[in-house]
Amino acid sequence: xxxxxxxxxELGLIQAFVNTVDLDPGVEELKDPNTLRAWLVANKLxxxxxxxDDSDLKNALAVREAMRGVIGGNSALPxxxxxxxxxxxxxxxxxxxxxxxxxxxxxxxxxASGAVGAIGRLVAALYSAMQDEEWxxxxxxxxxxCRWAFYDRSKxxxxxxxNMASCGNREKARRFRQKGTAASAPRRG
Numbered sequence: 106x107x108x109x110x111x112x113x114x115e116l117g118l119i120q121a122f123v124n125t126v127d128l129d130p131g132v133e134e135l136k137d138p139n140t141l142r143a144w145l146v147a148n149k150l151x152x153x154x155x156x157x158d159d160s161d162l163k164n165a166l167a168v169r170e171a172m173r174g175v176i177g178g179n180s181a182l183p184x185x186x187x188x189x190x191x192x193x194x195x196x197x198x199x200x201x202x203x204x205x206x207x208x209x210x211x212x213x214x215x216x217a218s219g220a221v222g223a224i225g226r227l228v229a230a231l232y233s234a235m236q237d238e239e240w241x242x243x244x245x246x247x248x249x250x251c252r253w254a255f256y257d258r259s260k261x262x263x264x265x266x267x268n269m270a271s272c273g274n275r276e277k278a279r280r281f282r283q284k285g286t287a288a289s290a291p292r293r294g
Contacts, residue, residue: 110267112256115230116243118148122227123173123254129272135169138162141220150223161220168195168224172231173245176254180244180265192228199225248272 112120125134125144135141142157174188199215199222206212213232215225234240242257247265255267266272 110256110258110264112239112243114234116234116237116239116256118230119172119176119227119234120243120254120256121148123169123176125169127253129248129251129253135162135165141165145220145223150226151219155219155223157220161224164195164198165220165224167191168227171195172227173252173254175231176243177245177252179241180247182245192231195224196228199228201225201229246272 111117122144126132135144138157138159138161141162142153142155145151145157146153168191171188171191174182175184175192178184199217201213201215203211204214213229215222215229217225234243242262244255244257244264246253246255246267248267251267251272253267253272255264257264
């Protein structure tokens, strides 16, 4: 959604990948190997001539959800070992190696090609983004049904929802209703 905050650079790439599914309405952008291939090519993660199959799609979706889990750590959510294992597995499968770029700076690059290499580039981008002070600004929406990755532009890094007008108001109304229900419940005594 355009009113949600977006990050730039590698942080923005990770945010865009994680948000290829909108959980609240249940809209999946990566529906099949062809849509995954198109997304990877459009984001310059692999050339267009490489094929993508169902196992690549399954791997990409697992890596996406593992990234969502790691981003959740910036929203005080637990980071689960299974998510870390998924990311480690993707890094190993793509054979990430440190290389020096033409500007002399080190970066991680996959030795693998195709979709496996492209997913490795995403894992490398995640690693790089996590080294940046802006990393902590990438959060997950506090709405249990949304979990959209958003960039927290607030001065004190305290935003909880991807969009106050939708998720924030809905969550506040839900809590208010819960309080009202609890307050009106008969007391036993």
